[in-house]
Structures are given as C-alpha cells and as structure tokens.
Amino acid sequence: MSTTQNCALVVGVTGMAGLSIAQALRNPTAQGGPWLIYGAARRPKPTWFPSSAVDHYITFDAVNFDDTYTTLSPLSSQITHVFWAAIYVGQTEEDNIKINSIMLSNVLKVLTAHTRPIKLRHITLQTGTSQYIGPIHFTSPSDAAQHEPPFHEDMGRLPYPNFYHVLEDVVKSYGSDLTYSIHRPSIIISALTRSVYNFLLTLAVYAEICKYQNAPFKYPGNRYTWEHFCDMSDARVLGEQHVWGATNEKAKNEVFNCTNGDVFSWKKMRGFLCEEFGVEFVPLDEGGGLFDLVEEMKDKENVWDRIVEEKGLVKLKMEEITCFAAVQTVLRFNFQLVSSMNKSKEFGFLGYVDSFKSVRFWIGKLRDMKIIL
Structure with a gap:
C-alpha cells in the first residue's frame, strides 16, 4: 500500500x-x-x-x-x-x-x-x-x-x-x-435489516401486516405532526x-x-406511503384518542412470521427489524423536526435529495432485498 x-x-x-x-x-x-x-x-x-x-x-x-x-x-x-x-x-x-x-x-x-x-x-x-x-x-x-x-x-x-x-x-x-x-x-432513511432506529422498515412491516389482515393502516401520531413540517436524511x-x-x-x-434539504408534512407523506405500500389511506381521527401502534403490534410477531413464510421473504424476526416505540415518539412531537x-x-x-423520491427508492430496495413485498 x-x-x-x-x-x-x-x-x-x-x-x-x-x-x-x-x-x-x-x-x-x-x-x-x-x-x-x-x-x-x-x-x-x-x-x-x-x-x-x-x-x-x-x-x-x-x-x-x-x-x-x-x-x-x-x-x-x-x-x-x-x-x-x-x-x-x-x-x-x-x-x-x-x-x-x-x-x-x-x-x-x-x-x-x-x-x-x-x-x-x-x-x-x-x-x-x-x-x-x-x-x-x-x-x-x-x-x-x-x-x-x-x-x-x-x-x-x-x-x-x-x-x-x-x-x-x-x-x-x-x-x-x-x-x-x-x-x-x-x-x-435507508434499506437495511440491522439498525437500532429503522423508521422506514418499521412502517413497511406495519403496512404488510395491515394488508395481510385487511386492517386499516392508521397514523400513530398526533395532529401537530400530521399538519406541520418534518425532515429526514x-x-x-x-x-x-x-x-x-x-x-x-x-x-x-x-x-x-x-x-x-427539503421538508414535508406527515399528512402528505402518509398518503404517499399508502400508495407505495398498497394500503388504504386513513385520515387522522383523534375522536377516540391517539392510535397506539406499540400496543397494536405487541401480539403481531406470529402474524409477521406467517407473512415471511407464505410470501417467501427473508426470515427476519419482527422485533429485530422494527422500532415501533421510537416511531410513535417522533410522530407525537409537538414541534417541527426541521x-x-x-x-x-x-x-x-x-x-x-427529494424526500419523496428518497422514500420510493428505499422502498424499492427493501423489495429487491425480499424484506417486504
């Protein structure tokens, strides 16, 4: 050398x-x-x-x-x-x-x-x-x-x-x-299986479970993050x-x-994610309180295992590739993450990079890696 x-x-x-x-x-x-x-x-x-x-x-x-x-x-x-x-x-x-x-x-x-x-x-x-x-x-x-x-x-x-x-x-x-x-x-935002805080993969796993169970893809955040600006890297x-x-x-x-270098609202990003993941867009409804994603996913490990087996995805345990608590925390901020x-x-x-193009690119990578459908 x-x-x-x-x-x-x-x-x-x-x-x-x-x-x-x-x-x-x-x-x-x-x-x-x-x-x-x-x-x-x-x-x-x-x-x-x-x-x-x-x-x-x-x-x-x-x-x-x-x-x-x-x-x-x-x-x-x-x-x-x-x-x-x-x-x-x-x-x-x-x-x-x-x-x-x-x-x-x-x-x-x-x-x-x-x-x-x-x-x-x-x-x-x-x-x-x-x-x-x-x-x-x-x-x-x-x-x-x-x-x-x-x-x-x-x-x-x-x-x-x-x-x-x-x-x-x-x-x-x-x-x-x-x-x-x-x-x-x-x-x-990236497409790996090994990361402490993998925001996109966490949302992707949640979306796959919603599709599999024909359940609504709900927003676990509050109205502030729904309407105000955020950024990503x-x-x-x-x-x-x-x-x-x-x-x-x-x-x-x-x-x-x-x-x-840009910003987005989670309302708009949510709609974009629904299109990319093939799930129905569900508007934010705080009438019954905030949707608790952490609680919702507590008993879904077996559901994810079935999805992986039936769809021929890479055998990864849900608990190893998701960070539901961290995602929910960020989506309940009362300030703009900018x-x-x-x-x-x-x-x-x-x-x-355009954040929407970035998300589409990395979702494509997750599919190429057979981590999601």
Missing part, C-alpha cells in the same frame, strides 16, 4: 449510516480516494452485506479494550481516518453515556497509542438532532426544554445528560493531534457528507446538520 493512501476505518459499518459511508468512500469519484476501507462491526458479516463495499471486514467489541487493541493495533500504522457510525442504546441515558464513550475512547486510544507521528488524522463523528430536542426517549417531549426549530449547529447544549455531548468531548480532547467533523442527521446524502467532512480543510473541527442546512451549504456541501 502506498504510504500516502487514505485508509478509512468505518465503525458500525452494518448500520444504515455506516454502510452508506463505506459506499460513498468506494465511489470512484470520492474525494481523497482511492480509499483503502476497513469496515468494523461487533458481529460477523451478515449475508446481505455487500462485500464490495469494503476491502476488509473486521469484528471486535469496542467495549472490550483488549479485543479492540488486538484487532486495531496492527492497523494503527495504516488508518488515517475514522468514520464513527456506531451506537449503543441502553435502558437509560446514563447507560448510553457510559458505553458509547468507552467504545469511542477505546478505538481512539489504540489508534493513537504507538505510532509517532500519529497516522490517524481525522474522525467524522455522527450524532443527531437529539442535540437540539433533549432526551426524547426518557422524558416526555411536552415536558422537555428544547431549542426552537429550525435547528442550527451553533445552538448550545441542553441541560440534560446526552451521550452525544460526551462523544464530542472525547474527540475534542485530542486537540491538535486529531481533527474532526461532527454530523447531525434527522430521521435516517437519506443515508446516501449522509455518507457523502461524512466523506466531504473528512477531506475538506474548511470542514475541519466543525459541526454540520445533514438532511435531504434542521437548517444553511451552514452545510455555505461551507460547500451541496448534497440533497
């Missing part, structure tokens, strides 16, 4: 963002390329993972320092860039802070421990819009203090424990030895921004929102 070649370590490569980062690096026109790409995950390579996305697929448990050291220390003289898309989600934010900070700290300690000068030059760190809205999974959105949308990168930290803050502090603690770029997506745009952030001098030590892309554009990143 040429000593001047950029070498990437994508941590969390089997997630929606991680795979898209690897694919963006693999693009023949990728800035800083051609890249040597190591894709890292905790578990062995899944059958659906496109081997062409990385040069080497490696596994280690980043919580375990010895395992991390054994795997990464031989690579410390090669890796120039870390792309951090890993995430641990625990029962409390304190758990999240502890485990996520250990993971990141272990990786950076190993890669900077022995090589002088340090080969590692830059880390892209993925966080998200919880930076602006607080701990939505542990505090009622109506009770939480939050910033007023549209969200801007210079908004200060909210007075809650947040593992994003700790990750930023870990990266910044390296000072001039390591530059960084921080990337804050909104609702990430196509994983392809997110991957491109990570690579851009890693290779542009102007982007060093900066924070950037990353969305598709982030400004002005800073990103001003600094030179112009990636964008």
Whole structure:
C-alpha cells in the first residue's frame, strides 16, 4: 500500500449510516480516494452485506479494550481516518453515556497509542438532532426544554445528560493531534435489516401486516405532526457528507446538520406511503384518542412470521427489524423536526435529495432485498 493512501476505518459499518459511508468512500469519484476501507462491526458479516463495499471486514467489541487493541493495533500504522457510525442504546441515558464513550475512547486510544507521528488524522463523528430536542426517549417531549426549530449547529447544549455531548468531548480532547467533523442527521432513511432506529422498515412491516389482515393502516401520531413540517436524511446524502467532512480543510473541527434539504408534512407523506405500500389511506381521527401502534403490534410477531413464510421473504424476526416505540415518539412531537442546512451549504456541501423520491427508492430496495413485498 502506498504510504500516502487514505485508509478509512468505518465503525458500525452494518448500520444504515455506516454502510452508506463505506459506499460513498468506494465511489470512484470520492474525494481523497482511492480509499483503502476497513469496515468494523461487533458481529460477523451478515449475508446481505455487500462485500464490495469494503476491502476488509473486521469484528471486535469496542467495549472490550483488549479485543479492540488486538484487532486495531496492527492497523494503527495504516488508518488515517475514522468514520464513527456506531451506537449503543441502553435502558437509560446514563447507560448510553457510559458505553458509547468507552467504545469511542477505546478505538481512539489504540489508534493513537504507538505510532509517532500519529497516522490517524481525522474522525467524522455522527450524532443527531437529539442535540437540539433533549432526551426524547426518557422524558416526555411536552415536558422537555428544547431549542426552537429550525435547528442550527451553533445552538448550545441542553441541560440534560446526552451521550452525544460526551462523544464530542472525547474527540475534542485530542486537540491538535486529531481533527474532526461532527454530523447531525434527522430521521435516517435507508434499506437495511440491522439498525437500532429503522423508521422506514418499521412502517413497511406495519403496512404488510395491515394488508395481510385487511386492517386499516392508521397514523400513530398526533395532529401537530400530521399538519406541520418534518425532515429526514437519506443515508446516501449522509455518507457523502461524512466523506466531504473528512477531506475538506474548511470542514475541519466543525459541526454540520445533514438532511435531504427539503421538508414535508406527515399528512402528505402518509398518503404517499399508502400508495407505495398498497394500503388504504386513513385520515387522522383523534375522536377516540391517539392510535397506539406499540400496543397494536405487541401480539403481531406470529402474524409477521406467517407473512415471511407464505410470501417467501427473508426470515427476519419482527422485533429485530422494527422500532415501533421510537416511531410513535417522533410522530407525537409537538414541534417541527426541521434542521437548517444553511451552514452545510455555505461551507460547500451541496448534497440533497427529494424526500419523496428518497422514500420510493428505499422502498424499492427493501423489495429487491425480499424484506417486504
């Protein structure tokens, strides 16, 4: 390998963002390329993972320092860039802070421990819009203090424990030895089976169950999100921004929102999803209270198993590929989930995609992968 070649370590490569980062690096026109790409995950390579996305697929448990050291220390003289898309989600934010900070700290300690000068030059760190809205999974959105949308990168930290803050502090603690770029997506849209928060696949599974049972495809949100604006982040745009952030001098030590660049209402998106999934559009009706998707799906695991078996879909357990509680939480916000892309554009990143075209594209991918019909 040429000593001047950029070498990437994508941590969390089997997630929606991680795979898209690897694919963006693999693009023949990728800035800083051609890249040597190591894709890292905790578990062995899944059958659906496109081997062409990385040069080497490696596994280690980043919580375990010895395992991390054994795997990464031989690579410390090669890796120039870390792309951090890993995430641990625990029962409390304190758990999240502890485990996520250990993971990141272990990786950076190993890669900077022995090589002088340090080969590692830059880390892209993925966080998200919880930076602006607080701990939505542990505090009622109506009770939480939050910033007023549209969200801007210079908004200060909210007075809650947040593992994003700790990750930023870990990266910044390296000072001039390591530059960084921080990337804050909104609702990430992609087509993978392995992800903690897979919004589109969750809605797709719910739609398939509705079709199978001839049941209405109800909206589990409130009137506010039904009528007001929201945004999302196509994983392809997110991957491109990570690579851009890693290779542009102007982007060093900066924070950037990353969305598709447009907004939509869930009323309109709901109608679009009904057409794409082939289910009847059911207008929002709050007369009997909000529809509880989490409760509705509690006993549907066997229904999904029958669908998978009868339709010849990939054998995936519903609990492993859905996040009903997270979807319901987001759809019951009482504020507009909208982030400004002005800073990103001003600094030179112009990636964008139409959100409706994005959703159609990824639904098509889910069908190609035989995850849905």
